[in-house]
Amino acid sequence: MIQPVRSLRRSATTMATAALNFVYPPACLFCGRDVESARPGFCETCLATLKPAISNECPRCGAPVGPYTDVTKGCAQCRRESYAFDLVIRLGIYDGEMRLACLRAKATSGSGIARALADVLVDQKIVELRDAKFDFVIPVPEHWSRRLLHPYYAAETVSRQIAQRLEIRWSRSILCKTRRTPKQATSPTPQRRQQQQGSFAVGNHKHVTGKTILLVDDILTTGSTATAAAQSLKKAGAKRVVVAVIAVSPLKQ
Ligand SMILES: [Zn+2]
Ligand SMILES: [Zn+2]
Known part of the structure; x- marks a missing residue:
């Protein structure tokens, strides 16, 4: 895809996501609490329990x-x-x-x-x-x-x-x-x-x-x-x- 077309499409997607987040604030996919992030995901508390504590594997x-x-x-x-x-x-x-x-x-x-x-x-x-x-x-x-x-x-x-x-x-x-x-x-x-x-x-x-x-x-x-x-x-x-x-x-x- 030509580069400017790709970046235009990306900007349009970002704007659409921002508008959607304004109407429906995103919620944590695990506990349902409101989250700040634009990307669907987890709240800080859930993320902390799902992310491994520093450990060797x-x-x-x-x-x-x-x-x-x-x-x-x-x-x-x-x-x-x-x-x-x-x-x-x-x-x-x-x-x-x-x-x-x-x-x-x-x-x-x-x-x-x-x-x-x-x-x-x-x-x-x-x-x-x-x-x-x-x-x-x-x-x-x-x-x-x-x-x-x-x-x-x-x-x-x-x-x-x-x-x-x-x-x-x-x-x-x-x-x-x-x-x-x-x-x-x-x-x-x-x-x-x-x-x-x-x-x-x-x-x-x-x-x-x-x-x-x-x-x-x-x-x-x-x-x-x-x-x-x-x-x-x-x-x-x-x-x-x-x-x-x-x-x-x-x-x-
Ligand atoms: Zn959560
Ligand atoms: Zn092993």
């Missing part, structure tokens, strides 16, 4: 670790795990208020909160996300039969928002889920691995070969799903696969 699995823990080969929770992805970038731990926020983001009407959580993740991890120089952003895909019943899918909304904020190409067609797998919340890890293995496929290897990919899901539990998805991408020639999630489950710690 394992770059391999996202688990919180002590300040002096050597994480060059992962932490105590993940050292014996084999993941196909290279790194995990996460906002928080799937517990307390963050768990409630993630559950609301998953609900049919959760796209606003899913986008706002993605914004907080980008704001918190902007350095890591920019430094990785991703070629594109993709969601961990769902099987088409699930999409038929539930067209809204939180991982897709989160991934699209991250791609928009980073101005990186987004695609949901590069990786697909070829087989439906059972809901896994209660399955033990080895069973999850087995269920997910070989359930993803890359359509055209040309899109993936030599690329650095940001693979996005809303929650990372055992890493089985992300590993199976990353395995497909690596088999198709991906150079590096980084997983970004809103929260990592404390179950895996």
